[in-house]
Amino acid sequence: MLKSRRFFVTGVITLGIAGLAGSLPAQADEVADFYKSKRVTLIVPTAAGGGYDVPARALARHYNRHIPGKPGIIVQNMPGAGGKRAVNYVYNVAPKDGTLVAAIHSFISFDPLFEGTATKARFDARRFNWLGSIASTTSVGVAWHDAAVKSYKDLATHDLVVGGVGTTTPMVTHPYLFRNLLGMRFKVVVGYLSGSEVDLAMERGEVKGRIDYTWFGLKEGHSDWLRDKKINILFQMGLRKADDLPDVPLALDLARSQDERRILETVFLSYEFGRPYITTPEVPAPRLAALRRAFMATMRDPAFIDDAAKSRLEVNPVTPERLAALVKRAYELPPELVARINELQKPPGAPIRVKFKTVRATLGKPGKKGRFAMVLADGGKTETVVVNRSRTKVTVGGKKADARALKPGMTCAIAYLGDGTTAASVACD
Incomplete structure (x- = not known):
């Protein structure tokens, strides 16, 4: 609506x-x-x-x-x-x-x-x-229905493994911030290639949640999750609540001091x-x-x-004036506050990286949106893999190539997470 x-x-x-x-x-x-x-x-x-x-x-x-x-x-x-x-x-x-x-x-x-x-x-x-x-926008943090974490309060006593795109997106840095600043027990698996890959990882049980999911996008993309109660919404991120989530707490309101609130307000400026x-x-x-x-x-x-x-x-x-004013406000922050926020958004230890599996397969005909059928060398099973022109590293004969160079019948080593997911790399003979 x-x-x-x-x-x-x-x-x-x-x-x-x-x-x-x-x-x-x-x-x-x-x-x-x-x-x-x-x-x-x-x-x-x-x-x-x-x-x-x-x-x-x-x-x-x-x-x-x-x-x-x-x-x-x-x-x-x-x-x-x-x-x-x-x-x-x-x-x-x-x-x-x-x-x-x-x-x-x-x-x-x-x-x-x-x-x-x-x-x-x-x-x-x-x-x-x-x-x-x-x-x-307003974003939310969610946990899969079978996770031990049912509300934000459970994060004080239970770990929640969430997935993140890349290593520096808000899907990754915000869980670190919540862990380091508010004591929430997030663990982040980094390196997924897209938000949809994180969603698939939740459905497969590889991770148990996702942070920085736009509320509007969640409603439009996964209304079935909401209808079937597949997820629990833990809190909202932004400077104001969504009109239709009055009972879900705003992360800003979970701050225990004015100092913590100022840090969260600064980080959440981007939602405006x-x-x-x-x-x-x-x-x-x-x-x-x-x-x-x-x-x-x-x-x-x-x-x-x-x-x-x-x-x-x-x-x-x-308005453009509002956007310019928010940027000006951020870049006028005291350097010591910026430095502290940078530290709070770093992992508490070595990052946990998603593990791609590599298979040998023969490519079939390409389909829509970069989808390829492939016949696995081990067992002859047919699966589908997505080759994304910006996210998938493609080589042919040991040389970097464009995804359009991939042809049916090529034999390739493909690094991916499973049937229907995006390939991290495709190396063809």
Whole structure:
């Protein structure tokens, strides 16, 4: 169900009447003249069909009507490095003329701040040109129904093994934070290739929970889990509760001191970003203003709102001014607080890494979304494996190759977690 739309206003710009009358029509004509012969590219930091891709494509279907000149819009998926590949491209490589916009991960703006010198981020989030966000979000921590942990209180006396994507995503760092700051007994298995792989791991019993699951995404992607009581919701993460989870505690309220609360508030700033969009630095001011106006106008467009409802998307927009203010707030934190948060989000010992099994198999015909049937050399059983162009390392004859180089009949060593999962690597003879 579509939630009510909330607009955040952080400032008022006052313009002289003469200046407004004299400059805006000319600027509008200039912007329209520029865009009417252009095509705008919308970058998505995940693979097609994911939680960032679906809203981006809905936006692309309506955004151009509100941009002067009504340019065409194409969507380009650029997954990799936990979203940093896309943002690094937007910040450093993409044209700075207003012909490229991008969806970015909600937490990506804070990576340079909290990952320190080890970060793969090659951008300064304070220089982002924000367009707005489709929705702020609330996430939850969940435990599988057969886990000993039934509520957040049980985490004081029982371990909960949760799965995480990569090693630096919130699915990994937040459980460490809760363990180190609040004493919750999380153990994290790191290195899963996607959130859906963590979900499969829960269903297989390899892990017993997941942290940083967007509440909206959980409702839409696994309504069956909720209906069949397959999971217990432990707490919510964000600066406010979801309207339809009034009885599930907010993690902020589990802080035992003002110091702990300030740390959690800082970490949870990213949830206000939800599904944010940026354009490149150095875009000419009239075009940037037009892109921002167009974004917020799209959020109010009945056709977009109807499309979002059909796609079961949440529309709860946040203004670019609000997003910029939150980034500014984070980057003005005392260095000692940032250093402490960095330490709290580190594993208490050596990370527990997911263990992929390797099999020899002959590839069959490729199917949709990178799926390959494969016949295992040991026993002749047929299974399915997903080859993801950004997450799966592919080699042919010992040389790095693109996934498109894989052909039926090839014999390969495949590292994966089981039938239907994404391969970590495919090494073909």
